[in-house]
Amino acid sequence: MAAALAARAAGVEDVLLLERDQHLGGILNQCIHPGFGLHHFKEELTGPEYADRFVKQVEEDGGIEVSLRSFAVKLTKDKELSYLRPGALEEVKARSIILATGCRERTREMIQLPGTRPAGIYPAGLAQKMVNMEGWLPGREAVIVGSGDIGLIMARRMALEGIAVKAVIEIQKTSRGLVRNVVQCLEDFGIPLYLQHRVSMIHGRDRVEKVLVVKVDEELKDIPGTGFEIACDTVLVSVGLIPENELLEMAGAEIDRKTNTPVAPEVNLTSVPGVFACGNACKVYDLVDWVTRDSGLAGKMAAEYLGSLK
Amino acid sequence: MNADVLIVGAGVTGAAIARELSRYKLRILLLEKEAEPAFGVSKSNSGIIHAGTQNSPASVKGWLCVEGNRLMREEIAADLGLNFVQCGQLIVIFDLADLPELEKIREEGEELGVKGLELKDRAWLNANEPNLGPEVKAALLVPSAGIISPYRFVYALVENAVKNGAELKTSRKVSAIRPLEGGGFEVVAGGEVFRTRFLVNAAGLYADELSALAGAPTFKITPRKGEEYLLDKKREHIVNRIIFPLPSKTSKGILIIKTSDGNPMIGPTAHDTPDKEDLSTSDEGLAEVLAGARRMAPSISKSDIIAYFSGLRPVSGKDFIIRHEDSVPGLINAAGIQSPGLTSAPAIAVMVAGILKEHGLGLEPKEEFHRLRPRPVHLFQVPLDETRRLIGKNPAYGDIVCRCELVSAQEIREALKRGARTLDGVKFRTRAQAGRCHGGFCTTRIMKIMQEELGFPVTAVTKRGPGSELIKDERK
Ligand SMILES: Cc1cc2nc3c(=O)[nH]c(=O)nc-3n(C[C@H](O)[C@H](O)[C@H](O)COP(=O)(O)OP(=O)(O)OC[C@H]3O[C@@H](n4cnc5c(N)ncnc54)[C@H](O)[C@@H]3O)c2cc1C
Numbered sequence: 001m002a003a004a005l006a007a008r009a010a011g012v013e014d015v016l017l018l019e020r021d022q023h024l025g026g027i028l029n030q031c032i033h034p035g036f037g038l039h040h041f042k043e044e045l046t047g048p049e050y051a052d053r054f055v056k057q058v059e060e061d062g063g064i065e066v067s068l069r070s071f072a073v074k075l076t077k078d079k080e081l082s083y084l085r086p087g088a089l090e091e092v093k094a095r096s097i098i099l100a101t102g103c104r105e106r107t108r109e110m111i112q113l114p115g116t117r118p119a120g121i122y123p124a125g126l127a128q129k130m131v132n133m134e135g136w137l138p139g140r141e142a143v144i145v146g147s148g149d150i151g152l153i154m155a156r157r158m159a160l161e162g163i164a165v166k167a168v169i170e171i172q173k174t175s176r177g178l179v180r181n182v183v184q185c186l187e188d189f190g191i192p193l194y195l196q197h198r199v200s201m202i203h204g205r206d207r208v209e210k211v212l213v214v215k216v217d218e219e220l221k222d223i224p225g226t227g228f229e230i231a232c233d234t235v236l237v238s239v240g241l242i243p244e245n246e247l248l249e250m251a252g253a254e255i256d257r258k259t260n261t262p263v264a265p266e267v268n269l270t271s272v273p274g275v276f277a278c279g280n281a282c283k284v285y286d287l288v289d290w291v292t293r294d295s296g297l298a299g300k301m302a303a304e305y306l307g308s309l310k
Numbered sequence: 311m312n313a314d315v316l317i318v319g320a321g322v323t324g325a326a327i328a329r330e331l332s333r334y335k336l337r338i339l340l341l342e343k344e345a346e347p348a349f350g351v352s353k354s355n356s357g358i359i360h361a362g363t364q365n366s367p368a369s370v371k372g373w374l375c376v377e378g379n380r381l382m383r384e385e386i387a388a389d390l391g392l393n394f395v396q397c398g399q400l401i402v403i404f405d406l407a408d409l410p411e412l413e414k415i416r417e418e419g420e421e422l423g424v425k426g427l428e429l430k431d432r433a434w435l436n437a438n439e440p441n442l443g444p445e446v447k448a449a450l451l452v453p454s455a456g457i458i459s460p461y462r463f464v465y466a467l468v469e470n471a472v473k474n475g476a477e478l479k480t481s482r483k484v485s486a487i488r489p490l491e492g493g494g495f496e497v498v499a500g501g502e503v504f505r506t507r508f509l510v511n512a513a514g515l516y517a518d519e520l521s522a523l524a525g526a527p528t529f530k531i532t533p534r535k536g537e538e539y540l541l542d543k544k545r546e547h548i549v550n551r552i553i554f555p556l557p558s559k560t561s562k563g564i565l566i567i568k569t570s571d572g573n574p575m576i577g578p579t580a581h582d583t584p585d586k587e588d589l590s591t592s593d594e595g596l597a598e599v600l601a602g603a604r605r606m607a608p609s610i611s612k613s614d615i616i617a618y619f620s621g622l623r624p625v626s627g628k629d630f631i632i633r634h635e636d637s638v639p640g641l642i643n644a645a646g647i648q649s650p651g652l653t654s655a656p657a658i659a660v661m662v663a664g665i666l667k668e669h670g671l672g673l674e675p676k677e678e679f680h681r682l683r684p685r686p687v688h689l690f691q692v693p694l695d696e697t698r699r700l701i702g703k704n705p706a707y708g709d710i711v712c713r714c715e716l717v718s719a720q721e722i723r724e725a726l727k728r729g730a731r732t733l734d735g736v737k738f739r740t741r742a743q744a745g746r747c748h749g750g751f752c753t754t755r756i757m758k759i760m761q762e763e764l765g766f767p768v769t770a771v772t773k774r775g776p777g778s779e780l781i782k783d784e785r786k
Contacts, residue, residue, distance in 0.1 A: 020710065020713065071710035071713065073694070073710075073716065074694065082694060084697070084701070084707075084708040084709075084710055084718075085708050085709075086705045086706060086709040087701060087705035087708055088701060088705075088708055089694065089697055089698040089701055089708060104746065104747045104750060104751065105747065105750050107616075107746075107747065107750070108748070109615065109616055109617045109618065109748060110613075110615075110616070112593075112596055112612070112615060114590065114591050114592050114593050114595075114596070115590050116588075116589055116590045117589070117619065118773070118778060119772065119773035119774075119778035119779065119780050120780075123748070123750040126749070126750045126751075126753055126754070129754055130754060130781070131785070133754070134754055134768075135784055135785040136754075136768060136769075136780075136781040136784055136785070137781065137782050137783040137784070137785060138780065138781060138782065139782050140782055140783075161785065200593070201590070201592075202590075203590075205587055205589075205777075206772075206773075206774070206775070206776075206777030206778035207777060207778055207779070233782070
C-alpha cells in the first residue's frame, strides 16, 4: 500500500494493487498487539490500526484499483503478469512491477527438528492467526522453539489466554527478537528463556506429548548429561522469516540462495529493470515503520523508471 | 452385514485386493482402523515402482514385483489416472572391483524377466547424470523402474473398488474374530459385527496380531524403520533417474529418489525397531541419509531439506507371506509386505484372488466392470490455458487456498467429496500444506472449508483422526 500510494504521489496514473487475501493489510491484520507506528506516525498503534490508515488512503485514491483474492501465478521478465481470482484468470502487461510479497516463516523442517509429526506443532504465525483472527486456542501447554519476535509475542498472547507457556528454547546465546519483546513478553510473564539450548526430540503419536531439551556448547553440539523433558501439547516454531520471492525468481531475477532476497546494489532494486521488490520481500525488517519508509521509496523508484521510458 | 470377502486393512495391499475382487459378482467389505485409507505403511515410503531387480529369483516378492511393475506400466496407471513416471533407475558402484556384483544383479534380474538392463560406464554417466560425484565409477541401468504418489495410488484403488460396488468402512478396528460353525467368520470392528465367508488379512504392521486373533499365530512382524528426507523442488533435476547404491543385506540402501510431485527425496534408512508406532526421525538418521546421498551426488546439502518422515516396513523373514492358513479355513494372509509391496500390490491382488478361487470362492465376472477412474484435477499439473477453462466451468478453481503448491478451494472440496476427512487426507490428495510453508498460510482456511463441507465444528478437525485435533478450545 505504501508503494502504491507513493507511486501515485510521484505521478503514476494507473496502479493495480493485487492481494491474495480477502482484505488489505497482510500480516498486520493478525498483529493485534501495540508497538506499530512509533516512528512513522509518532504514536503507538496496533497492527490493524496501522494497516487501516493505509487502507483508507488507498480507498480514497481514484487511481489505485484494488483486486482482492487475487493470486499472482506467473511473472515474465517482460512484466506480463497472470493472476487467478474466483471466476477468472487475468493477464496484464505492466510497465513496472513492484513485488511486496512479504515473508513466510521458517519451519520446523528447515531446522530439521527431530521426532514425530503429530498435531500440535505450529509455525508461530499460524498460531497467531488462529488465536487472533479465528478465536481458536491451539493448545493448553506450550513450548516455543526459537526466540523470534512472533514467538515472543505469541508467548505473551497465549499466557493472556490462559495457556501455560512452559519455556522458550533458543539455540543461540542471545534472543533473535527485540529486547523490548523479551522484557515485555517473557520476563513480565515469568516465562523462562533457555539460551544455548535446543529441542532434540518431539514425542507424541497423535498430538504432541513432550519435548526433550538439551544444552549446547559453543559449536552448537549437545552437552551430554544436560538433557531434560518438558511435558506439553503444543510446540510453536519461531525461527525466523524468509522472503517470498518465487515470482521474482520466475521473472528471471537473480536471487541470493541463502537469504532468498534479490541480488541488487540498492534497496528495492532487482536484476530485472523495472521490477522492484520492497518490504519484507526485499529484506527482513524488524519494524513496520522502516518497511513503510522503504516501500514508499520503491513507489517513487517505479515512477522514475516509468518516466525514463518516455 | 454379510460379505463374501472381508478385507482387513486399506493400505495398498488391501485396496488392490478390493479392486481386483470388485471385478466379480461378490460382496466385498474393506475395513480400516484409521480415519482414512493409506494412513499406514502405504503413506510413508519411497514411492518407487521397482523393476524387480535386487530380488532373488527364488523369492515370491521378486516375481510379484516384476508383474506389479508390468501391470502399472501397461494398465493401471492409465486406467486409474495415476501420475506414474517411468524414469528408470541406476544402481551405482564406487569401486570397479564391484562390477561382478552388478553383473549378478543383472543376471538375477533377467532371470526374473526384467528387460533392458545395461551396464553403463563413467562416460555415459557424465553425459546422462552430470550431478553424480567422482566416486561413482559405473552403473547398471534399469529402464522399467518408475515413481508414483503412493497415497494417491491407494486412493485411486479404493475409489475404483467402491465405484465397482465394494464397501469401505473406516475407523473400524477389528478387535475380535470368531470362526463360525459351518465356515466363515464373525468379525467385530468399531462396535459393529460383520459376517463373512472369507477373511483376507492385509493389516500391514499388525498382520501378525490379526492372524493370531483369527486363530493362526503363525508368524511375527518386526518393523524396520526407514527415515526419508524431501528436498526443495528447486533441486528437481539433481538426478534424472532413481539412484541406488549396491544393496545391503537388509535394504536397498540410501537412494536419491525422484518423486512424482517433483521434490527429490533421499533415504531411506533401515533399522529394526520394536515399536510399531515409532515414526520419529532422528539426528542420526539424518546424518546417515545425507552421507549416503552425498556420496552419490555431493551437491546435495542439508539446507535443501524441506520435509521428512519415517515409515516402518512390516518385515517377517525375507519374503512376503501370501497364503491360505489351512489351520483356519477361509483365512488368507497377505502379510510381511515389506518393500517392494507398493509395486507388487496389483500382482498380490491377482494372486490372492487365485487363492480364494482355489478354496471355493466362485469368481464370476460382472457384466460391467468400471475399469477407468477419472483423473482428479490438480492445477499444479495443468498449463494456464487449462486452468482458464476450468475456472470458466467452476469459478472456485480460481480461488487459491494453498499458495506454495497452487491448490484451489474447488480441489479441496473435491478431495472432501472423494472421502478426505482429515487435514492429512486433504494434504495427501491435493498437496495443500505440503509445500514450503507447511501449511503456515493455508491451514485455517482449509479447516474452515472442512467445517462448511463436512458440517462438523472446528474443534473436531483433526490432522489424522481422533486424538489429533488441532484446536483445543474456542475463545469465549
Ligand atoms: C521407508 C519405506 C520405503 C518403502 N519404499 C517402497 C518403494 O519405493 N516401493 C515399494 O514397492 N515399496 C516400498 N515400501 C514398502 C511398501 O510401503 C509396503 O510394502 C506397503 O505399503 C505395504 O502395504 P500394506 O497395505 O500391506 O500395509 P499398510 O499400508 O500398513 O496397510 C495396512 C492397513 O491395515 C490397517 N489395520 C491394521 N490393523 C487393523 C485392524 N485390526 N483393523 C482394521 N484395520 C487394521 C492399518 O491401519 C493399515 O491402514 C517401503 C516401505 C517403507 C517403510
